[in-house]
Amino acid sequence: MEVYNWTVTAEQEAERIDKLLTSFEGWSRSQVQQWIKEGAVTINEQAVKSNYKVAEGDQITLTVPEPEPLEIKAENIPLDIVFEDEDVIVVNKPRGMVVHPAPGHYSHTLVNALMYHCKDLSGINGVIRPGIVHRIDKDTSGLLMVAKNDRAHESLVSQLKAKTTKRLYKAIVHGVIPHQHGTIDAPIGRDKKDRQSMAVTDENSREAVTHFTVLECFANHTYVQCELETGRTHQIRVHMKYIGFPLVGDPKYGPKKKTVDIEGQALHAAVLGFVHPRTGEELEFEAPIPAEMEEVLRYLRSM
Known part of the structure; x- marks a missing residue:
């Protein structure tokens, strides 16, 4: 205590x-x-x-108060571990995996897998989210940092708040973006018309900033890299929709008519950088986009 x-x-x-x-x-x-x-x-x-x-x-x-004893079940689920030491684990989360237990998803989550792999996880977020410092959506793949003790957790959260972490995402969006670089500075809050969704709004919103760079253009789509300055719920998905270029495959913020064969949004957390909470060393990791996104790019290049 x-x-x-x-x-x-x-x-x-x-x-x-x-x-x-x-x-x-x-x-x-x-x-x-x-x-x-x-x-x-x-x-x-x-x-x-x-x-x-x-x-x-x-x-x-x-x-x-002392953290409650963990009651979420450990499950022997394979993990793609990019880095691990006594303080931090960096995991390349697959598309389709929920990060932590929640109503409707009390098993087969990243937390269930982490609990089997690692007996020591920070308890700051309690029994449901041990070790979880930040999240990515179920159908977003890519890199996540996980804290193995409270000291590491506090350090990583502080870095996120100070905007000193490096988080680069790769995405495929509808439409052809006419300029090479851009910054979207638009606050995000709950959508008044749909409380399960987020939207750019001035009401009960929080600062949200996304920088993007065009990597490749196609006939009707664009391959982009997005850098998060802040980390709001669904930030890239909401911001790209806001400027008229919603993510391919996005069931919530994309067009209703499906134009490309992919399940869930074409979004991948490709690069993650932070300062190690114990050693002070600057660490940076990169994970290639998943096969599903590679297949979409091949299809768009062939059109």
Whole structure:
């Protein structure tokens, strides 16, 4: 059990307590809200609600409870491990695999496989997401970094928040992009018309920035590389749709009429770079696009 104490400064005054706490150590907002609900957060020795707005001089205390024992079942599922040491695992996740258990997907996830392979994973995200620092969608393939202890987890999350990690994706989109490079700076939040989807919106949104470079153009499609400056849910998929070039095969944000034979969006996390949390060494890894995307590129080149 760890206890944290802070004193609210003048610059932090009027900030919601749940939002303020997420800025301190890189915890997720949902995790902070759960701790508040459980009474683990007090201000001036009094329990508060998530929407409490702090005042200068407030004394904040957070008592982080011990992680619950893991109850998710370990499964002997093969993993494509690109790098591993005592602190970090870098995995090349296949298309079709869910990252962590969730309603409807309590087995056959990356977490189930990791738990079989590795007995030590960070407990910061609790029983459902041990070790998971960031996610990619089920039908997005590619590189993920996983923390094997809490120290590594906190370091990797801090790097993500500071925008110092390197995350390059490769994607195939509908339409021919007329310029070589571009930056999409458009906030992303829940779609008001469909709460299961994300959209570019000014309402309850968060900053989202994607840089892209055209790799190859075809008759009606473009092969692009996207670099994430931020990491919002479905960010590349939403941003490319927003500028009129939705991802090929995307069942949620792409055109309803299927033009290319691929299951799920043509999106791959190709390059991942970060500073090792213990040694300080700059690490960078690359994974080739999966066979399904290679097949789509061959088809488009032959048209």
